[in-house]
Amino acid sequence: MSVEVEQARIAYQPLGLLAELTHRCPLGCPYCSNPLSLDQRSSELDASVWARVFGEAAALGVLQVHLSGGEPGARRDLVEIAAAARAAGLYSNLITSGVGITAGTLGKLVEAGLDHVQISIQDSGADSADMIAGYQGAFTRKNALAAEVVRLGLPLTVNVVVHRANIERIPAMVDLALNLGASRVEIAHVQYYGWALKNRAALMPEREQVARAAAEVEELRRLHHGRIVIDAVVPDYYARYPKPCVGGWGRRSLNVNPSGKVLPCHAAEIIPGLEFWNVKQHSLAEIWENSPAFRAFRGDEWMAEPCASCPRREIDFGGCRCQAFALTGDATATDPVCHLSPNHGLVAKLAHGDADVPFVYRRLAPTAAAPVAEITSR
Ligand code: SF4
Ligand code: FES
Numbered sequence: 001m002s003v004e005v006e007q008a009r010i011a012y013q014p015l016g017l018l019a020e021l022t023h024r025c026p027l028g029c030p031y032c033s034n035p036l037s038l039d040q041r042s043s044e045l046d047a048s049v050w051a052r053v054f055g056e057a058a059a060l061g062v063l064q065v066h067l068s069g070g071e072p073g074a075r076r077d078l079v080e081i082a083a084a085a086r087a088a089g090l091y092s093n094l095i096t097s098g099v100g101i102t103a104g105t106l107g108k109l110v111e112a113g114l115d116h117v118q119i120s121i122q123d124s125g126a127d128s129a130d131m132i133a134g135y136q137g138a139f140t141r142k143n144a145l146a147a148e149v150v151r152l153g154l155p156l157t158v159n160v161v162v163h164r165a166n167i168e169r170i171p172a173m174v175d176l177a178l179n180l181g182a183s184r185v186e187i188a189h190v191q192y193y194g195w196a197l198k199n200r201a202a203l204m205p206e207r208e209q210v211a212r213a214a215a216e217v218e219e220l221r222r223l224h225h226g227r228i229v230i231d232a233v234v235p236d237y238y239a240r241y242p243k244p245c246v247g248g249w250g251r252r253s254l255n256v257n258p259s260g261k262v263l264p265c266h267a268a269e270i271i272p273g274l275e276f277w278n279v280k281q282h283s284l285a286e287i288w289e290n291s292p293a294f295r296a297f298r299g300d301e302w303m304a305e306p307c308a309s310c311p312r313r314e315i316d317f318g319g320c321r322c323q324a325f326a327l328t329g330d331a332t333a334t335d336p337v338c339h340l341s342p343n344h345g346l347v348a349k350l351a352h353g354d355a356d357v358p359f360v361y362r363r364l365a366p367t368a369a370a371p372v373a374e375i376t377s378r
Helices: 003-011 047-060 078-087 103-112 126-133 138-151 167-180 194-198 207-223 284-290 292-296 321-328 344-350
Strands: 016-020 064-068 091-096 116-121 156-162 184-189 229-233 253-256
Touching (some): 016 047, 047 078, 064 078, 078 091, 078 103, 103 138, 116 138, 138 156, 156 167, 167 184, 167 207, 184 207, 207 229, 253 284, 284 292, 321 344
Parallel strands (some): 064 091, 091 116, 116 156, 184 229
16 A cells, blocks of 8 residues: 555544434434434334444444434334444444433443443533423433443443523533533533524523633633543634534544434535435445545545635634535535634624524424423523
């Protein structure tokens, strides 16, 4: 293999696979990263296809699989799927709402080789958390599952999605994560795609709130150093430079959606004209190397100015393609979050929230769960 080919292989080496096992979920989080058009149960891949996909992923060099959704606990064959991840030699992380996985199922998942659990929490108190999740009783069930994860000796990450309805309680949410026995807490400001884009006005915090939150996170890191790892994802709309979304398009990760479509990122379907290949017709290696969607924004040939000649293009890869499209209608544009973008003014205009706008909850179909009333004042 020539040096150039070897360098290219290393530059585009997938390390993580997001396995969206289902779009079904009892919760209705208004910032859900799933697309607005959700896959139905009848189109979901079965466990044997997932097992093949995991084997192909491992052969491609993938190290870690995130068993995600929707709520993966909605799959009756989740234990079989987790066992397949272990059989393929992948480190497996279950990303769960905490609702829909019983202690019994968790025990079986551990026996099947599950390595790690990530549970989302919506707020530090039950009433607000349940209202944000759109599901009464979710908070209590999340706490119970977290306790069980720790009791079984699995590492636990608590994921906190921050927005204007909970941004004032970051210290209390970190305290909750500590009390639950988490080894890591992720403070992730909402990213505005999918349902979050639909709910942008209701979710967007004010600039002062974001600045205060950033200072609080720094203080919390100092205070809890050595007790819990605090990761923070900065809020896009108030940043100076964009994030290196998904580590660069088609460079480090792939998403397989419930029906088998393979996407370079969770929001890629919003970009018109992209052709996504499906694991039912192609191997993961074929898709990674040749599918039109993965090739669309690899490297830097597609970039326009100012990215094309910017020294940061190897750092942030021009930002997020989906955000560039959502805000400008052009997926090859510089992410408008970048202050060098000619469209940066758009972001400033949109960076205002409205506490009186109700959430539009994410729902797949009418559910037997107990959704709470829409929030009208936060
Ligand atoms: Fe990144 Fe493009 Fe902005 Fe440069 S101009 S910092 S590459 S988004
Ligand atoms: Fe698609 Fe950022 S979410 S590239």
